[in-house]
Amino acid sequence: MKHWQPPRELLLSWLGLLALLGLTVAGAYQPLGVFNTGLALAIALGKALIVAFVFMELRGSNRLTVAFASAGFFWLAIMLWLTFSDYLTRPT
Amino acid sequence: MPEPQPAAQFVDLRQQHDATLLGMWVFLATEVLFFGGLILAYCVYRFGNPDGFAEAARHTRIVIGTINTAVLLTSSFLVAWAVTVARLGQGKIAGMLMWIAALLGVLFLALKGVEYAKEYGEHLVPGLNFAFAGPQEPSVYLFFSFYFVATGLHALHVAIGIVVLAVIGLQAWRRHYSDRYHAPITVAGLYWHFVDVIWIFLFALIYLPGRAS
Numbered sequence: 001m002k003h004w005q006p007p008r009e010l011l012l013s014w015l016g017l018l019a020l021l022g023l024t025v026a027g028a029y030q031p032l033g034v035f036n037t038g039l040a041l042a043i044a045l046g047k048a049l050i051v052a053f054v055f056m057e058l059r060g061s062n063r064l065t066v067a068f069a070s071a072g073f074f075w076l077a078i079m080l081w082l083t084f085s086d087y088l089t090r091p092t
Numbered sequence: 093m094p095e096p097q098p099a100a101q102f103v104d105l106r107q108q109h110d111a112t113l114l115g116m117w118v119f120l121a122t123e124v125l126f127f128g129g130l131i132l133a134y135c136v137y138r139f140g141n142p143d144g145f146a147e148a149a150r151h152t153r154i155v156i157g158t159i160n161t162a163v164l165l166t167s168s169f170l171v172a173w174a175v176t177v178a179r180l181g182q183g184k185i186a187g188m189l190m191w192i193a194a195l196l197g198v199l200f201l202a203l204k205g206v207e208y209a210k211e212y213g214e215h216l217v218p219g220l221n222f223a224f225a226g227p228q229e230p231s232v233y234l235f236f237s238f239y240f241v242a243t244g245l246h247a248l249h250v251a252i253g254i255v256v257l258a259v260i261g262l263q264a265w266r267r268h269y270s271d272r273y274h275a276p277i278t279v280a281g282l283y284w285h286f287v288d289v290i291w292i293f294l295f296a297l298i299y300l301p302g303r304a305s
Binding site for chain 2: 029037050064071
């Protein structure tokens with residue numbers, strides 16, 4: 001009756017996500033200056049990729065599906081990039 | 093339960109399944125547009141008021157936020173588990189897992205309600221009773237405007253997701269899904285996981301800044 005058990009990848013992914021959550025909260029309290037933001041976003045990205053590739057099954061998907069899944073985020077990256085190429089290059 | 097048949101425009105169930113998945117990802121892309129605009133506004137204002145946003149973020153309840161993140165991550169795990177066993181014909185177990193995940197969603201909303209009540213008590217609700225003593229008051233106002241809009245819209249998505257999980261869970265319990273036909277439970281899962289991903293980023297932007305000082 002092993003058919004009811006969760007696959008190991010799912011279980012390990014869940015535990016990994018909780019571990020990353022602990023890491024990001026602990027990291028927030030470390031005085032890292034400007035790197036606090038980068039660390040928090042990097043860990044968030046890591047968690048999102050685990051959810052996307054394991055839970056949302058992009059890991060086993062064909063390239064068309066991955067392209068569709070990436071489209072929204074690709075657009076967001078362009079919007080953030082173009083916006084901040086303005087703000088970051090303004091003279092103070 | 094009669095054999096599921098593909099809709100008229102599809103050659104077979106597999107093609108219908110693939111099209112259903114692509115359609116769901118297109119919808120999720122529109123959700124990225126939706127939350128992306130809010131995220132952009134947050135980034136611009138945080139860039140312009142880093143100290144103010146850090147000060148404001150310190151007034152968020154990190155314990156509730158962290159518990160809520162763990163709750164959603166766990167519910168996503170249960171949904172992914174449910175989708176897997178539904179494909180193996182374990183409809184009863186899949187249904188139960190979906191319902192537990194839906195209950196975790198309800199827990200998330202309950203904790204969010206507790207949090208909102210505390211913030212109301214601390215006069216942090218822009219447009220309602222906002223009052224903040226300190227030089228960073230305009231930035232704190234901006235931060236909490238973003239906070240309530242973003243988490244409020246996210247909570248609405250969670251509420252819709254709870255209904256979706258409950259209905260699909262019931263269908264799974266009734267053994268509607270199998271190795272041959274499981275697109276509905278798969279796309280319900282995709283929606284729920286996406287709501288989780290949004291929260292992962294909102295958590296990092298709302299609860300974590302300013303903690304190191």
